[in-house]
Amino acid sequence: MPTPSSPKFLRKTAAAARASFAIAGTLLLAGCSQINFWQMDGHQTSMVTAGPVAESQLQVFYTTVWVTAIIFVVVASVLAYATIKFKARDQDDENAPPPPQSHGNPLIELSLIGVSVLALVFIAFPTLRAIWFTYDVPEEERENAYVIDATGYQWWFKFDYPQEQIDGVGTLSVANEMVIPAGRPVRINLRTVDVIHSFWVPKLAGKVDMTPNRGNHMWLQADEPGYFWGQCAEYCGDSHAVMRFRVIALSEEDFADWVARTKQPARTVTAATADPARAEKPRVQFASFKRNEYGFSDKWDPRSKVSPLDNWRQQQFPVANEDAALIAQGRKLFQTKTCIACHTVRGHEGMGITGPELTHVGSQTTIAAGLLENTAEQLARWIMHPELVKPGNKMYTTGYIPSEITVNQEEALALVAYLQSLK
């Protein structure tokens, strides 16, 4: 057994340290190859912020990092100095009796306590300021704040807009993609219908829990129009890890336009409004997917050419070559397959409220709560085999009871055409 200062021991520890650095470095690089490493940017980074709430939280983070970094450097330097200065250099040193032992030095101990208290006070000021600031919309802006009620479901989010009422219907409601006005504080009331979820849009604001039987709230603001990634951040069951959502921030004008469009009932495509040119092949590819394989395309890559916000804008237009007959067939299937029992499609037959509202599902960029891209291919995959995409999901089943609803390829073509027509 080598003693702690023998050359053999030092060689061994040095080799172990080098190896762990190499492993850590490799893991870090592998983990970061998907994101812009040097700017620490990525879909769900909190290091690059887009609004005042996330910004104030980042400031607290940096203050804490700097204070602890200074403490680390001081402690590590003293340790390194002592290690090098007092290490045993030869056999005589190793055999020497231990130096005289002493007990406590009041001056050193008191000053260490003093420095620790100062460090904590230094961190406490920005922390308290951030806690008060992030708790609710600042007083002077409260009048101007836009209100949204967000509700967590296993495993998706519903967003109600109490300031937007629809005659004879009630509150405007959408699912999984929360559209907000940019440059304006948004107050979000947080609720859940089942277990605890946590609402998190890393670039806009830190996590706040959605707690059963208890109202909670938060606020955030996107300074500029943009497209942001959100995620449930509290373990909530099987598909917690894929319980996602998006936030789309639009200029005041675009936002008003979106509200007006979204208040409209579902679009009905007739032979007159559809493009009759479409006769050839159906557009859906029935690709085979692996279980739990995600549906991202290059568009979601920060290095791609199409910005996610432009992608969202493109998604607002009807797809080319709509087939009115096929869409009508899909609408019929939407009733006979009992989709209407769980999904609302305002103006059509859908009345259910246990699933996401689908009145304008065609203009979303994602489906299955931000998990799959909203393309014909992924829609078909979802409605034919939701269980292969999202473990435990409550589409067709109420949890673990096997599905009675089956959708074959032909039916999927019609249903997809219908869902895509719901712009």
Ligand code: HEC
């Ligand atoms: C038992 C209730 C139920 C039935 C019946 C049902 N769904 Fe769903 N549906 C859900 C739930 C719950 C979700 C949310 C699943 C998730 O993301 O975890 C969902 C999600 C969806 C979504 C994705 C919406 C989004 O914004 O992410 C689509 C599209 C959809 N369903 C279409 C259909 C179609 C088409 C049918 C009929 C063939 C159908 N559903 C039948 C409950 C149901």
Ligand SMILES: [Cu+2]
């Ligand atoms: Cu959750």
